[in-house]
Amino acid sequence: MESDKEEYSESHIKYGKFVEVLNLTFFVIFSLEILFQFLGLGTVQYFSSHVNKIEFSAHLTRTVDVAMYFCTIYKAEELVSSLSSGDFLLGLKWVLLIRVVRIYVFMTGWLPKFLSMVEKQVEAELMRNYEVGKGYLVSLDKVMRFLSHVTIYENVYSTVKTEIEAERKKVAKVLSIIQKEHPPIAITVKTRHAIRLVTNSIADCISDLKEDGILDLNESAAISESLEKVKDDLREMPM
Secondary structure (H helix, E strand, C coil), rough: CCCHHHCCCCHHHHHHHHHHHHHHHHHHHHHHHHHHHHHHHHHHCCCHHHHHHHHHHHHHHHHHHHHHHHHHHHHHHCCCCCCCCCHHHHHHHHHHHHHHHHHHHHHHHHHHHHHHHHHHHHHHHHHHHHHHHHHHHHHHHHHHHHHHHHHHHHHHHHHHHHHHHHHHHHHHHHHHHHHHHHHHHHHHHHHHHHHHHHHHHHHHHHHHHHHHHCHHHHHHHHHHHHHHHHHHHHHCCCC
């Protein structure tokens, strides 16, 4: 013990003792955990998992480590720092790093949820891009329809028409890729557009009936409220 005190400072010795106390605490916790797993799962089902086999092997190693540490305490008649342990005990402590396989259990439960969350975000972004692209194509078609009416110079008309057609092909290509790789996105967007078209037509019809006096204020308000609810549901429509 004197040689240890010469080799390590007092703070290092205290730190080593603290580490050993933590080691004993975790030994008790893991012992209880394995006991409860044995009682809950049974021996056969417990050892059917390769992770549990590694866990149990690591715990046996820890048991040897703790037993040898208690022998060291008995001989030294005081709480010994982990820095004072022999090479064999330090080697056992390094072997215990095999318990890092517990991360595998965490990853198998967490990774699918994480990938599902990422997939939903990607699909939502693709849906927004698909809707923007469809709207952009509609706007390009409208520009093409009225281009001849607003342009009096043939060279300007040809240049703008060429640019619009090139842009239209580019956007249509991207949309076709999205539709091919993610068919539900195209179906959902088309469904949304169809429902939106119907709701807008109903809203216009309500306004016309209200102006003609066929619907009174209460009836038109009730129908408009129901229509707004449909629009809200449409905005929150999932994939």
